[in-house]
Amino acid sequence: MSFSNKKLGMFIRNGRLDKNLTQEQLAEKLDCNLSYLGNIERGKNTPSLRLFIGIIRILNLSADKFIYPDSDSSNDTYQQLLRLLKQCTQKERKILLENAHTLIENREEKPIEP
Numbered sequence: 507m508s509f510s511n512k513k514l515g516m517f518i519r520n521g522r523l524d525k526n527l528t529q530e531q532l533a534e535k536l537d538c539n540l541s542y543l544g545n546i547e548r549g550k551n552t553p554s555l556r557l558f559i560g561i562i563r564i565l566n567l568s569a570d571k572f573i574y575p576d577s578d579s580s581n582d583t584y585q586q587l588l589r590l591l592k593q594c595t596q597k598e599r600k601i602l603l604e605n606a607h608t609l610i611e612n613r614e615e616k617p618i619e620p
Contacts, residue, residue, distance in 0.1 A: 512549035517572045519547040520585045521565035524592065536560050 522532050529547065533540040538557060545551040553561065562569055591599060 510549070511552055514552065514572065515547040515549040516585075517567070518553075518561055518565070520589075521561070521567045522547075524589055525565055527565075532561075532564065535564050 522529070527535075529543055530540055532538075533543045536543070536557065538560075542551060546553050558569075561567070591602070594602065
């Protein structure tokens with residue numbers, strides 16, 4: 507795995523957005539400087555281990571999702587879909603699942619396997 511400050515920043519930013527928190531709200535909960543948190547999210551700074559643990563606890567994130575990411579986890583479209591799925595009811599998720607199956611079954615071009 508290659509570590510990237512930008513990937514870490516995106517991981518934290520997406521977690522914050524999932525909790526509908528502003529940077530200011532998260533910085534306050536962490537007792538952290540707002541501009542420092544902003545720089546972490548932009549990939550310009552790396553949080554200390556203590557701060558990283560505080561972030562994942564407050565945002566209820568799994569460090570495994572950062573350390574062992576899915577191949578699509580850094581994809582912004584993928585992250586947007588995950589955020590929207592969390593807002594759907596069980597019935598709506600079932601409808602979306604059926605639609606996804608239909609799209610995959612009827613696509614014209616099959617994706618190239620890595």
